[in-house]
Every structure is written in structure tokens, then in C-alpha cells.
Amino acid sequence: MTSSTGHPAPSRRPSVDWPTAGLSFGGDYSPEQWPWETVLEDMELMREAGVNLVTLGVFSWIVHEPRDGTFDFSWLDRVLDLLHEHGIGVDLATPTAAVPMWLHRLHPEILPQDEHGHPLAPGGRLGWCPSSPVFRHFALRIVDRLAAHVAGHPAVRMWHVSNELGGGNARCHCPVSNDRFRAWIAAKYESVDALNTAWGMAFWGNTYSSLEEVTTPSGVTAHNPGQLLDYERFSSDELLEHYRSERATILRHTPRLPVTTNFMVGLGPDVVDYPRWADEMDIVTNDHYTYGPDPRRHQELAFSGDRMRGMSGGGPWMLMEHAAGAASWHPINQPKRPGEMIRHAMAHLARGSNSVMFFQWRASRSGTEQFHSAMLPHAGRDSRIFRDISTLGAHLVALEEVRETVVVDAQVAILHDDEAGWALKSGLKPVNRPSYADTARALHDALFRRAVTADVVPPWSTLTDYRLVVVPGLFLVSDANAAAVRAYVEAGGTVLVTWFSGIVDEVNTVRTGGFPGAFRELLGVSSEEFFPLTSDERVTLDNGWLFTRWSELLRDPDPDAGVEVLASAVDGWVAGSPAITRRTVGAGTAWYLSGDLEDDSLGALVDRILEETGVERVARVSDGVEAVRRASSSASYLFLVNHTDEAAWTDATGVDLLTGAEHEGRVVLAPGGVAVLRETPAQPTPNPPLLESS
Secondary structure, X not given: OOOOOOOOOOOOOOOOEOOOOOOEEEEEEOHHHOOHHHHHHHHHHXXXXXXXXXXXXXXXXXXXXXXXXXXXXXXXXXXXXXXHHOOOEEEEEOOOOOOOHHHHHHXXXXXXXXXXXXXXXXXXXXXXXXXXXXXXXXXXXHHHHHHHHHOOOOOEEEXXXXXXXXXXXXXXXXXXXXXXXXXXXXXXXXXXXXXXXXXXXXXXXXXXXXXXHOOOOOOOOOOOHHHHHHHHHHHXXXXXXXXXXXXXXXXXXXXXXXXXXXXXXXXXXXXXXXXXXXXXXXOOEEEOOOOOOOOOHHHHHHHHHHHHHHHOOOOOEEEEEOOOOOOOOOOOOOOOOOOHHHHHHHHHHHOOEOEEXXXXXXXXXXOOOOOXXXXXXXXXXXXXXXXXXXXXXXXXXXXXXXXXXXXXXXXXXXXXXXXXXXXXHOOOOOOOOOOOOHHHHHHHHHHHHOOXXXXXXXXXXXXXXXXXXXXXXXXXXXXXXXXXXXXXXXXXXEEEEEOOOOOEXXXXXEOOOOEOHHHHHHHOOXXXXXXXXXXXXXXXXXXXXXXXXXXXXXOOOOHHHOEEXXXXXXXXXXXXXXXXXXXXXXXXXXXXXXXXXXXXXXXXXXXXXXXXXXXXXXXXXXXXXXEEEEEOXXXXXXXXXXXXXXXXXXXXXXXXXOOOXXXXXXXEEOOOOEEEEEEOOOOOOOOOOOOEOO
């Protein structure tokens, strides 16, 4: 079982190979949906675009096993041979995301059940209960036969377990899941008294007399916050155990190939606990889709990329899916603007990905995602999207040398944890249905605009290499992780803690004595009451800055605590209360921000903290330019992306790998333009790449 408070023991195998010699480029490929003459056309168009890796077989269980116990891999053999003949590697999927209809007919009990006890209907994806031993039997049988069959085939470069685990079956309330949840709870708490204490079951008189009375939090009622949080943890652990089972089956036949599954990392909290899953992956991978109406979607992409790099320990990760144009599940699915797809691809690479992969290669004519964009759209080869895809393929060839580098210059860490997000949404709060990541995203955006690279990392990460640690709304934090933050500050670090951090412990119990709970003594301040703000309310501070969303009634700090009040509220319910504080602790500094600041105010605060800590920008850039550096021990590369509709600039010297142009002192970027400079002189890092070429 994965620990609910700590970091699992690393299981990533350091000797695995990267699946392609250069940067990986391609996408999901479903040749079983097309006639053979179309498949042959695909080979020519993939070579034209520069594709070198495809994800194959995600939804192919019914092709491999058309009837119970009848296996046929002849189609797969033909496709693998063809792809290898054309120099295209394969990320081979286990097909367990797509349950064949014959299995649903024979064993309807495998379907997950919703909170009302209703089974989901067959026909979607991941139509199986993660706890079902019946499904596990059939899943491991097909994985075993598949892995044994393809072992040694030169086209197969890596394994892709199932698909987006939890994206449809993350939570199940069937009888099997209830039994497994009770067993999980018994293993964690050991006795009913310990469980009652942890969850505070005396409230509303809900105390258990026996562990046999525990159920999943189903039905419509105000469930206990501790129960809700543990159910999220249990659900994540059940899916992780399924991944481990498939991985173990694969490794019996192909022990040298990397094994992974595709995450869906965004702002969080995620559908499963990806930071605690990451060390189970040989290569950490992500599916990422932007939301067209979001005017800062490029910054949300950067936040996700910085989380992926945090999960990969600073090493390379893989963009497994993103969109060439419009997605298909938003209320309005807007296509990407001219040049935006290339900008997004370059931004993922800038933040540590060694791949640019899409869903999917060829747009589907039928099925749920028939209007989801693809590398080869319905319009075919003569289309804006395919021309941009071909341009991107050429870019990746030009950037091949970048694959041996990692992202450098991250002097800021942002602590972010799925468990904190789950705890925040579990139970009633001062603001219900809160968005966990809004404060984190606002602070990340302020750093992004200043060309400051930040690692978004779990709270158990080593902090000693950072000049600044940001703790933005980390609602749940363990005693150990809170103590690590204090030790970091005492040793000379700077921390910025924001409102609603450290409020509850590992079992979602409020830390009494005043907020912000676990960080109260470090900060030297204590809040006694929350005053959430409506969308049109603001609180003015005495330095002219403005609070939004939140304010708190902070007590005046103890004069002997050494707390400097930098701003106080002058209006609203908390008029006269300290609002922003700063305290020297040991050799370091601890800041507290008791509300969200409007953009200009937040920028002024960030500027002051960056100046005090000596955190440096990656480069001097004009507004709207994203700048990130990747480096090896011998070379450095500055990625530059202009996210504006006007010409922009960056102060830098080097050769643009995309155009061959030499720049001395300043780079001028066209509207929406990109550049990747091999810098002169190099600004290298001693860190070696974590994965070797295949």
C-alpha cells in the first residue's frame, strides 16, 4: 500500500533506454480502424512529417482477443513489421482501457458502480472496477499473452499500461470495492478506536462499533472529511496496484523495456495521486490539453510542465498526448491559433519533455472523439494543421542535440500536493467547492512573467537547493513536511506561506490554536477567523495593495517574536488586522500572505522577495516572452516563446537551432515566434541526463 503521508520507495529503473535516438515525435495510432490502403498511406505521411514513435494498441483488446480465450496477433505482427520497416518505433499499449463487449456480457459485475450503487453502462473507456479480481484475471491474461508474443520485436521500444488510469473508473462503490476499502482501512488504522479517533466519528454520533461497519462514502449526504480523504487515497492505491500488476506481467517477458502509464497532470487535485505514483514509472509521461477560452493557457501549460519535471526529479519526462488543434469535451472547442500548436510543443520541450506526442495521428471518422483534432485532420495532407505538423517535425530534428540536456536555473520551489487538494474538497469549508490551485497558479504566473523558473514539487521534496520555497494554500501538511520547511528556513532559506496552508493534519483534522496551523510558530502569527470575499469584494491594505477572495483576522504578533508587519487592512471586516508579515527565523526568512493579491500587487510582492533572495531571471525579456534554459555539462540552450501578437525581444547571444540565425546581444522574436538558442558562451550544468539513448 502506498503511504498516505510519505513518499514511496523509488522503483524507477535507472538503466532503461529512451525509446528514440532523438526527441520523440508522433502520437496515438489506431490502424485497426482503417483499411490497409489507408495504413500504407499513413506510413508515407508519417515519414514526411518526421514521426519516429507511435502509441499503438490502446483500444485493441477486441482485435487481440475477439472471443474469450481466442487470441490472434496476426494484425499486430503485420503493423509492427510495417512500422519497423519505415523506421518508426512503437510505444505498445496494454489494451486494458477498452474492455471487449464479450467480457461485459460474460461478467457484468466488473462494471464500476457510482455513489448510488448504479453500474456504469458498457461502451465507454475503463469500464471496470479497479478492485475487481475478475477483471484483473482477464486483464493480466491478455497482457501476459501480448507481452510474450511481442518480446524481442525491434519495433517495440516501450510499454504503455492501459490508458489514463482513473479517467472514467477512479471511484467505485460496488460490493467488492466496499470490501477492499474496509480491508484498506483495517490495515491503516488496525483498530476501530484508532479509526474513530482519526476521523472524529463522535461528531453527529457516527462512532463505529466495528470496522465491519465501514463503507465507501456513497449516497447523498455530508460525509465525514476524514472518510472522504481516505477514500480518495484508497481509490488511487487500487488503481496503482492494478498498474503494478500489469507492469510485473510485462517485465517477465521484456525486462529491458521502459514501462509507464500516461498521467493527466494539470493544476490538480488530480484524479489519482500522481506525485506518489511517479517513482513507479520508468519514464514519467503526461497527457495535457489546454482550454481555449483561458487567456493564460500557455501559463497553465507551463505549470503542468513544471509539475511533471518535479515528479521526474528534474530529469526528462514525456509528453504523451496533447492536441494539434481543438479538443472535443469542452462546451465550445476552439482550434489553436496560427502558430499556437508549435508554441505549445516548444514550451513542453522547454520545461523538460523529450517528446512531442499527440492524440492522435489520424482524425477518426466515427466514435465519441470523431471531431477531436489530429496530426492528420479530416481535411488531409493539404491542411494548415498538417503543414504545421511537418514544420514541427523538422524543428525536432534540428533540436536533436537538446535531448541530452535537462532544465536548469530553478531556484524556486512551489509545494503542491494532490492529498492537500483532496482534503480541501472533502467536507464543508468556509468556501465550498473551492479551487485548490488558484493561489499556486497566480504565484506561478507572477514568476512566469518574470522569466523565473520554478519547480512545482511535492512537499516531501528536498528543499536545500532552492533560494525560495512557496507554500500556496497547502491545506493539508504532515508534521514531518512542516518541520522540513522550518528546518529549510532556519538554515537560510526563504519561505512564502499563503492563506489556508497547514490547516489540517494527515487525517483531515483541524490543527487547533489558531491558523495557519502547522506553520503558525514558524511565521510568528496567528489568525483567529476567516473572512472570505465575494467575487466583487476587495480589501485595501495600507500600502495600497488589494486583497481578493480571502482575508483573515490576524492577531497583533507578539512584540518579542520579531515579526515585521509589512501591510495591514484598512477596510472590510478585518480593518486594522495585519495582512502581510515577515519574520527572521534562524538564518532565513518566513513570509505570510493572508489573502490573494490582485495581479499588480502580487507582482510587487514577488519583486521584493526575488530581490531579497537573489533569485535571478533566466533572461531579460520583454512582456509576454517565455524563457527557459536547458543545459548539459558542455552546452546550454535558451528556449524563447513569444506569446504575444507583437514583436518581442530577449537579451541573449547564440545560434538559433531552428533557423541557423546568429544573434549577438539581443534576439528579436516575431509575433507568436519561437527560437531555441545554443548560447555563447554556454551556461552548463554538471547534471548528466538520467536516461540513455536506445
